[in-house]
Amino acid sequence: MSNTTWRVRSAYFTSVVSITLVLLMIGITSLLIINAHKLSDYAKSNIGFTVFLKENVRPIEIDRLEKTLSIAKYSKSAKFVSKEEASSKLINELGEDFIELMGYNPLPNSIEILLKPEYTQEDSINSIRREILKNKSVDEFFYQKSLVLAINENVKKLSLIGIIFTILFLFISVALINNTVRLSIFSKRFLIQTAQLVGASDKFIRKPFVIKSIISGILSASFASLAVTGIVLILKSDFKNIITVEGIWQIVSITFIFGITITGISGSRAVSQFLKTDSDKLQLEE
Amino acid sequence: MINYKGVSIVRKKVTILENINLSLNAGDFAYLTGNVGSGKSSLLKTIYAEIPVETGTAKVAGYSLNDIERNEIPYLRRKLGIIFQDYRLLNDRNIYDNLKFVLEAAEISDRKEIRNRISEVISKVNLEGRENKMPYELSGGEQQRAGIARAIVNNPQIILADEPTGNLDPDSYYSIMEILVKLAKAGTCVLIATHNQELIEKYPGINYHIENKTLRLI
Numbered sequence: 330m331s332n333t334t335w336r337v338r339s340a341y342f343t344s345v346v347s348i349t350l351v352l353l354m355i356g357i358t359s360l361l362i363i364n365a366h367k368l369s370d371y372a373k374s375n376i377g378f379t380v381f382l383k384e385n386v387r388p389i390e391i392d393r394l395e396k397t398l399s400i401a402k403y404s405k406s407a408k409f410v411s412k413e414e415a416s417s418k419l420i421n422e423l424g425e426d427f428i429e430l431m432g433y434n435p436l437p438n439s440i441e442i443l444l445k446p447e448y449t450q451e452d453s454i455n456s457i458r459r460e461i462l463k464n465k466s467v468d469e470f471f472y473q474k475s476l477v478l479a480i481n482e483n484v485k486k487l488s489l490i491g492i493i494f495t496i497l498f499l500f501i502s503v504a505l506i507n508n509t510v511r512l513s514i515f516s517k518r519f520l521i522q523t524a525q526l527v528g529a530s531d532k533f534i535r536k537p538f539v540i541k542s543i544i545s546g547i548l549s550a551s552f553a554s555l556a557v558t559g560i561v562l563i564l565k566s567d568f569k570n571i572i573t574v575e576g577i578w579q580i581v582s583i584t585f586i587f588g589i590t591i592t593g594i595s596g597s598r599a600v601s602q603f604l605k606t607d608s609d610k611l612q613l614e615e
Numbered sequence: 616m617i618n619y620k621g622v623s624i625v626r627k628k629v630t631i632l633e634n635i636n637l638s639l640n641a642g643d644f645a646y647l648t649g650n651v652g653s654g655k656s657s658l659l660k661t662i663y664a665e666i667p668v669e670t671g672t673a674k675v676a677g678y679s680l681n682d683i684e685r686n687e688i689p690y691l692r693r694k695l696g697i698i699f700q701d702y703r704l705l706n707d708r709n710i711y712d713n714l715k716f717v718l719e720a721a722e723i724s725d726r727k728e729i730r731n732r733i734s735e736v737i738s739k740v741n742l743e744g745r746e747n748k749m750p751y752e753l754s755g756g757e758q759q760r761a762g763i764a765r766a767i768v769n770n771p772q773i774i775l776a777d778e779p780t781g782n783l784d785p786d787s788y789y790s791i792m793e794i795l796v797k798l799a800k801a802g803t804c805v806l807i808a809t810h811n812q813e814l815i816e817k818y819p820g821i822n823y824h825i826e827n828k829t830l831r832l833i
Binding site: 517519520523524525526527528529530531533608 | 660663665686689690691692693695697703704705706707716717719720721765769
């Protein structure tokens with residue numbers, strides 16, 4: 330292989346590596362976006378409320394209420410906690426037998442409900458509360474308002490930060506890929522000019538450059554997809570509820586669509602620019 | 616073939632040539648002489664529509680340069696063969712592919728025709744056996760002969776040569792000139808920009824000279 334051919338191939342390899350790294354960044358960002366709702370669902374998975382029951386409610390009614398609550402649209406799970414279970418749990422937590430002190434068990438029977446993520450907003454919980462309190466067996470409805478507010482507030486903040494970073498990454502990626510493609514075409518500007526002078530049309534000159542750019546986009550997207558898939562496979566066992574392989578096809582598709590579109594458009598735009606550049610200016614750009 | 620009447624060439628608000636008249640027909644063998652920087656290359660650039668003609672009237676190979684559209688320029692250039700002092704071959708492909716590129720750019724896709732035309736011009740410029748060489752593997756004289764082959768492969772009506780012998784030793788440039796003279800005798804209009812007086816004496820032709828921004832026939 331001659332020196333020139335080697336140099337041309339090495340320049341092409343370098344541009345493919347640069348585009349691969351940028352697409353890898355896009356792939357990881359997509360991975361985070363696709364899994365962001367799982368992360369927020371995970372954070373919200375402990376949000377729920379407790380329904381305290383009146384003293385005289387019969388077991389059959391408790392059973393019916395537990396079933397109704399467990400199949401309600403907002404409910405992820407509903408679990409009956411008898412006053413005995415509640416007291417032994419509290420004794421364990423306090424390390425002191427308060428029943429002995431008081432002479433009776435003051436804790437009521439209760440049902441603990443965990444909510445589906447989409448019903449964890451404060452207004453949803455309030456409307457559930459109004460509905461549940463209509464039931465004659467229910468004495469009290471309790472939820473940790475501050476915890477709900479804090480979780481929702483943090484999820485909102487993180488989503489906003491995520492959106493800002495995604496837009497920033499997209500902007501950086503487009504700029505970097507555009508520059509890489511432009512630079513590789515810039516080195517061929519005299520070839521473009523010579524092609525013009527022998528009577529080649531703009532379309533005829535543009536075509537091989539755009540094809541070559543798109544091929545480098547496809548190659549880079551393939552490498553980036555492999556890397557992202559590797560990352561997902563490594564992380565999925567440690568982050569079982571957050572990262573799954575289900576979204577991998579979406580990420581691969583995004584990487585390919587992004588890689589092909591940006592390299593194609595950048596290639597076409599760069600050639601067009603050199604096609605319209607005056608030959609004297611072309612020399613000055615050296 | 617080339618008909619300029621009262622043309623002025625202005626670049627970046629500087630007048631390079633004023634009110635020039637130039638008329639060349641098929642089979643003419645002509646020189647464009649003048650000092651370095653006198654405007655020879657600029658005049659050639661107007662002929663292949665790289666510099667627009669804004670005043671006077673200019674016609675080349677049937678195209679009016681005063682109102683030529685950007686998308687018509689490639690079609691005008693397919694009727695011209697341009698030879699440069701620095702050869703300007705496509706360095707990323709061999710000589711055969713350089714010539715093939717011109718034919719493909721001119722929308723000729725028949726492989727047999729491409730092969731025949733290339734072997735015909737390769738033999739005209741005595742480069743048999745060098746078709747598969749890359750441009751940088753050839754000597755200056757050979758590269759310029761490849762440049763001529765590229766200029767004539769599409770059977771142009773006009774050949775424009777900008778200092779074609781500028782970088783060559785005498786033996787090489789005599790062989791180049793002989794090819795150009797033969798092309799003119801075969802009916803191609805040849806216009807050579809040069810400041811080499813020896814060439815003009817050895818291969819006489821029509822001589823247009825540029826001096827003080829004007830063009831006159833000597």
